[in-house]
Amino acid sequence: MDPSRGAISELPIKAEVRNFNFHYGEFHALKDVTMPLCERKVTALIGPSGCGKSTLLRSFNRMHDLYAGNRYGGEIILHPDQTNLLDPRVDPIEVRMRLSMVFQKPNPFPKSIYENVIYGQRVRGVTKRSVLDDKAEEALRAAALWGEVKHRLHDMAFALSGGQQQRLCIARALATDPEVLLFDEPTSALDPIVTASIEELIHQLKEKVTILIVTHNMQQAARVSDFTAYMYLGELIEFGYTEEIFIKPRDKRTEDYITGRFG
Amino acid sequence: MSPSSSSPAVSERLARKASRHISERIIEATLFAAAAVSIFVTVAIVFILVRESVAFFQQVPVVDFLSDTQWTPLFDDAHFGILVLLSGTAVSSTVALAVAIPIGTTIAIFLSEFASQRTRETAKPILELLAGMPTVVFGYFALMFVTPLLQELMPELPGFNLLSAGLVMGIMIVPIVSSIAEDAMRAVPMALREGSYAMGATRLQTAFYVVLPAAVSGIGAAYILGIARAVGETMILAIAAGMQPKLTFDPREPAATITAFIVQVALGDLPHGSIGYQTIFAAGLTLMLFTLLFNILGFWLQRKYRERY
Ligand SMILES: Nc1ncnc2c1ncn2[C@@H]1O[C@H](COP(=O)(O)OP(=O)(O)OP(=O)(O)O)[C@@H](O)[C@H]1O
Ligand SMILES: [Mg+2]
Numbered sequence: 001m002d003p004s005r006g007a008i009s010e011l012p013i014k015a016e017v018r019n020f021n022f023h024y025g026e027f028h029a030l031k032d033v034t035m036p037l038c039e040r041k042v043t044a045l046i047g048p049s050g051c052g053k054s055t056l057l058r059s060f061n062r063m064h065d066l067y068a069g070n071r072y073g074g075e076i077i078l079h080p081d082q083t084n085l086l087d088p089r090v091d092p093i094e095v096r097m098r099l100s101m102v103f104q105k106p107n108p109f110p111k112s113i114y115e116n117v118i119y120g121q122r123v124r125g126v127t128k129r130s131v132l133d134d135k136a137e138e139a140l141r142a143a144a145l146w147g148e149v150k151h152r153l154h155d156m157a158f159a160l161s162g163g164q165q166q167r168l169c170i171a172r173a174l175a176t177d178p179e180v181l182l183f184d185e186p187t188s189a190l191d192p193i194v195t196a197s198i199e200e201l202i203h204q205l206k207e208k209v210t211i212l213i214v215t216h217n218m219q220q221a222a223r224v225s226d227f228t229a230y231m232y233l234g235e236l237i238e239f240g241y242t243e244e245i246f247i248k249p250r251d252k253r254t255e256d257y258i259t260g261r262f263g
Numbered sequence: 264m265s266p267s268s269s270s271p272a273v274s275e276r277l278a279r280k281a282s283r284h285i286s287e288r289i290i291e292a293t294l295f296a297a298a299a300v301s302i303f304v305t306v307a308i309v310f311i312l313v314r315e316s317v318a319f320f321q322q323v324p325v326v327d328f329l330s331d332t333q334w335t336p337l338f339d340d341a342h343f344g345i346l347v348l349l350s351g352t353a354v355s356s357t358v359a360l361a362v363a364i365p366i367g368t369t370i371a372i373f374l375s376e377f378a379s380q381r382t383r384e385t386a387k388p389i390l391e392l393l394a395g396m397p398t399v400v401f402g403y404f405a406l407m408f409v410t411p412l413l414q415e416l417m418p419e420l421p422g423f424n425l426l427s428a429g430l431v432m433g434i435m436i437v438p439i440v441s442s443i444a445e446d447a448m449r450a451v452p453m454a455l456r457e458g459s460y461a462m463g464a465t466r467l468q469t470a471f472y473v474v475l476p477a478a479v480s481g482i483g484a485a486y487i488l489g490i491a492r493a494v495g496e497t498m499i500l501a502i503a504a505g506m507q508p509k510l511t512f513d514p515r516e517p518a519a520t521i522t523a524f525i526v527q528v529a530l531g532d533l534p535h536g537s538i539g540y541q542t543i544f545a546a547g548l549t550l551m552l553f554t555l556l557f558n559i560l561g562f563w564l565q566r567k568y569r570e571r572y
Binding site: 123 | 452454456457458459461463465468476477479
């Protein structure tokens with residue numbers, strides 16, 4: 001049926017979305033979505049505004065649990081232990097301990113740069129200074145921010161520029177050694193130069209973590225991702241290697257969207 | 264579009280704009296007048312306070328006013344030590360804040376971060392009812408209910424005391440603190456909370472590590488307002504704390520506060536221009552300076568924290 005599918009299924013899989021449905025109250029926002037996340041690869045979610053990209057991303061770390069009336073159906077399986085992240089018996093806090101998230105707008109806490117980075121450790125009850133210091137440095141280095149902030153770790157995070165704040169949020173997400181990183185349009189509030197640096201960062205990060213990224217920017221999806229999923233009106237229309245999706249999409253709707261967006 | 268067809272339209276639009284300017288100017292003038300009246304009233308109050316106080320200080324040296332340890336303005340052997348009244352105000356306010364700040368903050372955290380919509384909708388009107396109750400009711404509640412209750416625990420407690428009045432005053436102030444602090448916490452953007460939850464934080468951790476620090480300037484404002492309310496409270500103290508001026512820092516004793524003294528004297532029939540009459544203004548000016556001090560402190564705190572964020 002599809003030659004590339006066969007190839008993908010032979011890759012190590014980090015997570016699998018299976019027959020996933022999502023409701024905001026009565027509104028059926030995601031319909032029967034099934035797709036894999038390959039280990040240590042970048043998967044991009046693309047599609048027109050309102051198609052459900054953020055909804056899918058936020059299901060992975062159970063953000064929808066924070067609001068009443070939301071309903072999950074189906075499964076999101078995390079490997080290697082095959083935990084169903086959506087199982088009501090699975091504590092959402094446990095889930096969020098394994099998957100980190102970076103939001104569209106930088107949202108540093110009203111704390112120092114240092115306290116922001118080690119927030120995840122604090123929340124996990126780590127108090128040993130040397131461990132915290134090491135973690136902070138490691139995460140800030142990984143987020144390519146260490147050089148810029150090492151002399152002012154105890155300044156307030158709000159004193160940083162927008163791009164630095166977003167990298168701080170990435171450092172914060174990395175400091176807990178997540179298995180999967182979830183990005184929701186992480187560069188849409190940033191200028192092109194900062195965007196390029198964050199894309200470069202994502203490229204480096206995939207050596208260690210599996211990444212799922214929502215983006216409106218087709219060039220960005222083409223540049224950073226290995227796999228792309230095209231969504232439309234709550235359905236997954238097409239999933240495959242990024243080159244294939246961009247060069248020879250199988251579905252007419254994908255083709256229209258991509259040609260339209262590339263102009 | 265040709266110029267001939269567009270130019271009348273433009274001038275018409277300008278005319279309409281001009282008329283809009285007139286109505287806007289009327290509104291502006293009205294708003295200005297309203298602001299001016301409130302400023303005028305404030306200035307007039309300060310003017311009268313200062314004028315009468317100046318007359319007072321021509322007879323009583325400022326040094327005596329600040330250092331004397333007795334307050335007997337209506338006796339033949341008159342003493343005017345404002346410290347006596349200040350001590351009453353300080354003790355009763357401290358007791359009140361020791362009640363209002365912890366309880367008010369806890370309620371605010373609970374309502375903003377933990378309570379369901381329905382709980383919040385039930386609790387808020389009840390708290391507002393508490394805030395809207397006449398202070399005389401609180402005064403008698405302190406005198407007739409809280410004091411006897413405290414006397415069970417402390418048999419030597421006098422019928423009039425600062426402790427009971429302060430405790431009840433604290434209860435009265437709880438809704439002020441809780442509602443302003445809650446507003447401040449609810450104004451913290453959801454994105455910050457989501458950021459914290461996404462890191463694996465619990466509700467409690469999110470409330471204490473993220474929401475509280477983000478709302479600190481608003482919470483500070485809530486405390487300052489609570490302090491101002493405690494310092495200015497009159498009725499509860501006049502009823503339940505006794506009106507004997509006494510220099511004390513023991514909340515178990517009866518004492519008069521600045522406000523209690525002012526009502527006491529104002530209710531009597533002192534002739535205009537007498538020294539007893541003028542003491543009210545000196546005491547009132549002192550009270551005003553303290554309130555001003557707290558407002559400046561609050562303003563400064565707010566600025567300082569806003570700078571840091
Ligand atoms: N809290 C909510 N309650 C009800 N409906 C919602 C809620 N959040 C999103 N939706 C709806 O769910 C659908 C998917 O929304 P979602 O935010 O996932 O879209 P998106 O693909 O991320 O769009 P965008 O590219 O604009 O961010 C939309 O139709 C949206 O209106
Ligand atoms: Mg979105």
